[in-house]
Amino acid sequence: MLCDHSFSYGGAIFDRLPKIEIESHLTVANYGHFTLSDAVRPSFDLKIIPKQGYKHDQYRNIKNNISIPVIMATVSKENLFDTFIDLLEPLGSCVDVVLETSHKRSSSEHVDLYREQIDMPILKSFLYDYEELLVNDGCTGVAVLNAGIPCEVQFDEHKMIIIYSNDEKIFEKILVQHDIYHDSSIRFITEAEHIHTTRDEYYKQFQNLKNTLGLDDNYKIC
Numbered sequence: 734m735l736c737d738h739s740f741s742y743g744g745a746i747f748d749r750l751p752k753i754e755i756e757s758h759l760t761v762a763n764y765g766h767f768t769l770s771d772a773v774r775p776s777f778d779l780k781i782i783p784k785q786g787y788k789h790d791q792y793r794n795i796k797n798n799i800s801i802p803v804i805m806a807t808v809s810k811e812n813l814f815d816t817f818i819d820l821l822e823p824l825g826s827c828v829d830v831v832l833e834t835s836h837k838r839s840s841s842e843h844v845d846l847y848r849e850q851i852d853m854p855i856l857k858s859f860l861y862d863y864e865e866l867l868v869n870d871g872c873t874g875v876a877v878l879n880a881g882i883p884c885e886v887q888f889d890e891h892k893m894i895i896i897y898s899n900d901e902k903i904f905e906k907i908l909v910q911h912d913i914y915h916d917s918s919i920r921f922i923t924e925a926e927h928i929h930t931t932r933d934e935y936y937k938q939f940q941n942l943k944n945t946l947g948l949d950d951n952y953k954i955c
Contacts, residue, residue: 759774759928759930764782764783764784765782765784766785766809767783767807768809769783769810770813770868771868771869771870772868772871772890772891772892772929772930773890773891773892773922773927773928773929773930774928774930775927776922776925776926776927780925780926781920781921781924781925783807783922784916785809785912785913786807786914786915786919787805787806787807787894787908787914787915787916788804788805788915788916788917789804789805789901789915790803790804792897801883801898801899802897802898802899802901803895803896803897804894804896804898804904804908805894805895805896806893806895806896807893807894807919807921808894808913810868812911812912813868813892814868815911816907816908816913817886817888818857818860818861819907819910820894820896820907820908821856821857821877821886822907823884823898823904824878824879824884825881825882826852827850827851827852827879828850828851828856828877828879829847829850829851829877829878829879830847830848830856830875830876830877830878831846831848831875831876832845832848832873832874832939832942832946833845833873833874833875833876833890834872834874834939835929836873836931836935836936836939843874843890846948847948848946848947848948851946856877859945862945863938863941863942863945865938866935866938867888868892870890870931870939871890871928871929872929872931873931873935873939873942874888874889874890875887875888876888876889883897884896884897884899885897885898891921891922891923891927893921893923
């Protein structure tokens with residue numbers, strides 16, 4: 734089932750396609766040695782073909798005059814969740830967590846739900862319990878951060894891994910251990926039109942995860 738919305742970039746190809754062609758496109762997960770999760774599919778015309786790798790970027794906040802190094806990575810499905818979990822290790826023993834959702838949204842808005850101060854072993858246990866949801870739902874994302882470092886590892890709705898840290902080498906080492914290598918020319922499916930998918934059961938699982946993490950209704954719409 735398609736998510737309540739699809740994100741479109743560089744046109745509206747999906748809006749012009751017959752339903753049968755869209756459904757056929759959604760069944761394709763393998764691109765060479767790379768396997769997508771069920772959460773997202775690339776542009777129908779495959780302007781960007783999914784592949785594994787990472788590259789560097791910069792997050793800039795002009796208002797606050799802040800610049801933070803960023804690592805952006807895509808990982809094949811069979812190694813995706815384990816890579817994300819291992820990348821949490823440098824964040825320390827106590828972290829904050831943000832649960833991101835675009836379920837039941839009428840546009841590209843999403844809602845961020847926050848919880849401060851959770852022990853890392855407990856958080857990892859919860860995340861493992863909901864691995865199926867986190868990997869395959871195109872309307873759920875999670876970020877784990879330690880404001881004291883500062884550092885953040887984000888596992889977003891596109892199932893990209895995005896790392897904000899001034900100490901990039903420790904995270905690059907973990908990526909290489911998972912056979913994920915630097916590729917300055919890599920392009921991500923988010924850079925072209927793409928589509929998110931979800932299921933009714935994933936929305937129910939999201940609500941359960943929200944309750945498990947003790948998240949209340951204090952949220953920010955992004």
